[in-house]
Amino acid sequence: MSEETQRWEIGSARVTSVVEAQTDGIPPAFFFPEADEALVLRHPWLAPHFADDQGRLGLRVQAFVIEAGGRTVVVDPCVGNGRDRSLPFWHQQDWPFMERFRGAGFDPEDVALVVHTHLHLDHVGWDTHRDDGRWVPTFTRARHLYVGTEVEAQAADTNADASAIRGDSIEPIFAAGLAETIDADSDLGGGLRLASTAGHTPGHASLWLDGGGERLALITGDILHHPIQCSELELNFVSDADGLAARATRRRVLAEAAEAGALVFGTHFPTRPAGTLAAGDDGWRFVPMAPR
Ligand SMILES: [Zn+2]
Ligand SMILES: [Zn+2]
DSSP, rough: OBBTEEEEEEEEEEEEEEEEEEEOOOGGTOOOOOOOHHHHTTGGGGGGTTTTSSSSSEEEEEEEEEEEETEEEEEOOOOOSSSOOOOOTTTTTTHHHHHHHHHHTTGGGGGGEESSSSOTBTTGGEEEEEEEEEEEESTTTOOOEEEHHHHHHHTTTHHHHHHHHHHIIHHHHTTTTTTEEOOSSSSETEEEEEEEOOTTTOOOOEEEEEOOOSEHHHHHHHHSSSHHHOOOOTTTOOTOSSSSHHHHHHHHHHHHOOOOOTTEEOTTTSSSSSEEEEEEESEEEEEOOOOO
């Protein structure tokens, strides 16, 4: 295991982070319009894993791979390679993501389920790859789950990136008969439960995992993007579709996770993406757990 593939155990289940890319030294206002370096420095617990001593942030794009109940489940498979995207740091990339995925002991053919917390471009990319000029499924035997309200909202999104991912990442899965549309609140079996967490997008859902031990795990998706939002609960991300709902959801779900003593996996958290919540002044501090 390396920094690009980190692993944690929850009861008899395992969760592995497979990293596509991590960026450090990001000015906070780039992603959080209401934040600045001084706000970050008010939370010294963020250093060194989540922010530097200048108050600049790290962010990651990573997929979590769950092994539970005899199944391999991929959650939110990143941006992908060779895509036409509006943001230069996601445009026409060539990351060794699948090499890391295989290096962590996974075979795309063995993936039973792909879960999408929502349908932004950094959560669906590796569902497909280019083969002989066509976009084809990567996880060829997996059921790919989509929340119905999220599919409808995505289909109505006229943004250039949204239409691009329909063509290269979503429609090929439906065309191959590998897609299944579900409710945001759905029991997925094997200790996995999807729960509605709308706000960042209309059909956003987060994933709870009961690995049969004493501890639950929660994969957040984009209800929060950085550990600072565990303390600064009002701080919205630049692309939160419904700011009020995003705040309410963040407060509710973090309270549920703290109450349950859950191991929280932050989908965009850098360096140490898994941790527990400790009570702070208003919200919580994110206490990272070292990978195994
Ligand atoms: Zn998102
Ligand atoms: Zn995202």
